[in-house]
Amino acid sequence: MRVVLTCLPAPPYPAAGGSRPSPGAHGGGAEDRISRLPDAVLADIVSHLPAKDAARTAALSRRWRRVWASAPLVLDHSDLLRALPGAGGFDWLGTTDAVSRAIGAHRGPIRCVRLTCCSMALAARLGVLEYWLRRLAESGAEDLVLVNRPMPEFLPLPPDVLRIASVRTLYLAYWSFPDTAGLPCGPAVFPRLREIGLCSVAIHARGFDHLLACSPVLQKLAIVASLFVPSHVRIRSRSLQCLVLWRSLTNELAVVVAPCLQRLILWQEYPCMPDSDVFYTRVRIGYATGLKVLGYLEPGVHQLQIGGTVIEVSLSPSFLPPIRSYMTYHYPSVTSI
Structure with a gap:
């Protein structure tokens, strides 16, 4: 959970807190100029x-x-989180109801919704989870963070999420991605989506391919805290510029067609896996003529293949076959991500 929360986009505004000035601290009885604004x-x-x-x-x-x-509504539901009096816990039912009332009462556009502490399982049982997603689609929501917290992990995500055509940034955590069989596919599904994060999301190869096919302007893709789901990641995107695998393992990462891809970052492999030749991820680079940064490769964990050339760990750099000049390797620090 700590890893996932670290990688989420920052809240839309600073957390509330601190002392507030009294009404008369700065001339509270002065002329009201704010109300003159358009x-x-x-x-x-x-x-x-x-x-x-x-x-x-x-x-x-x-x-x-x-x-x-x-x-435009900006909703970070931590502002609505309710504590149980004297119990030291949270009133999940009251919080879920507060989110529903906030989304339902505001009839204007929705700019940003960040749900990171909500009981999604409770919302699903009450039938309001689908209602939230429908309202987000109707109101033109642009930036969404939906975290299934607390557990159960891999709660089925309603397919209504694929009907929010206005979304630009989408981060999902601890969900099971919808079965895409029979669902609409093509650039009209997510015509504006530019950034997506899949954080411990159970998604299979078919759903992953469906997602990329539906996102014609996608630029950033992050897969975080995922173990072999999908087991084979194949990238086919004409717009993708940055791909990050953070604390994730997969059998194969294949960049099939990605002419705009500039950065491919493999960062902090999952600590529970041995660093021996028992397991490795094959990284295959196909058509990626814009690739400038590739890292960080771990011997015994990654096997690199560029075109038809497999680069073995045991080879000395002086004996490596020629690699296209567009490829450069960076190994210095985390800040380069």
Whole structure:
């Protein structure tokens, strides 16, 4: 869980906290100049507030209610997380209900939804998980982080997630990816998706191929904390620029067709696997004419094949066959990722 939470995109705004100035600390009785701003500017301001604070602006006046209703919703549901009085735990039912009311009450557009502490299993049993995804699709959601927490791990993700055509950034954690048989496929599914993270997501080769085929402008793909799911990762993408395997193992990683791919990062192999020749990942580089960075390769874990040339660990660099000039290797530090 710590690895997964580390790799997620940052929250849309700083965490609430600290002391707030009193109403009169900076001349609270002074002239109200903020309300003179156009509605579009006020809506942009409100969209950068935590969900609770944004909703409170509706109590100021009728005009502010209109502003709140039209402002893009930014929902980090940790703002709605409810604790059980005296129990030292969380009220998962109350939190789930709060998320449903926040998504349902706001009839304007949705810009960002980040659900990292919600009981998705409870939401699925109550039938609201599908409702959330439908509302996100209807409201044009752009940036989504959906973490199935707490467990069970590999909870089935409803196929409605593949109907959110407006999404640009999508991170999924601890889900079982939907069975794509019979589902729409092609560039119209995720026409705007540019970045996706699959964090401990059970997805098979067919679903992985389906995902790439549906994302015509995808630039960044991260596979995090995944063991052999999928067992063979095959990259066919005309737009992908960066591919990261972090704390993940797969039998084969094949870059079949990826002319725009610039960085292929294999970072921190799963610690539970032995560093012997009992297991290795074959890294095959096919058509990737833009590749500039490839690393970090571990002897005894990775077998590298470029075109028809297999590079053996035992070979001295002076005896290696020629490698195309577009390939450079970087091994210095984590910051290069």
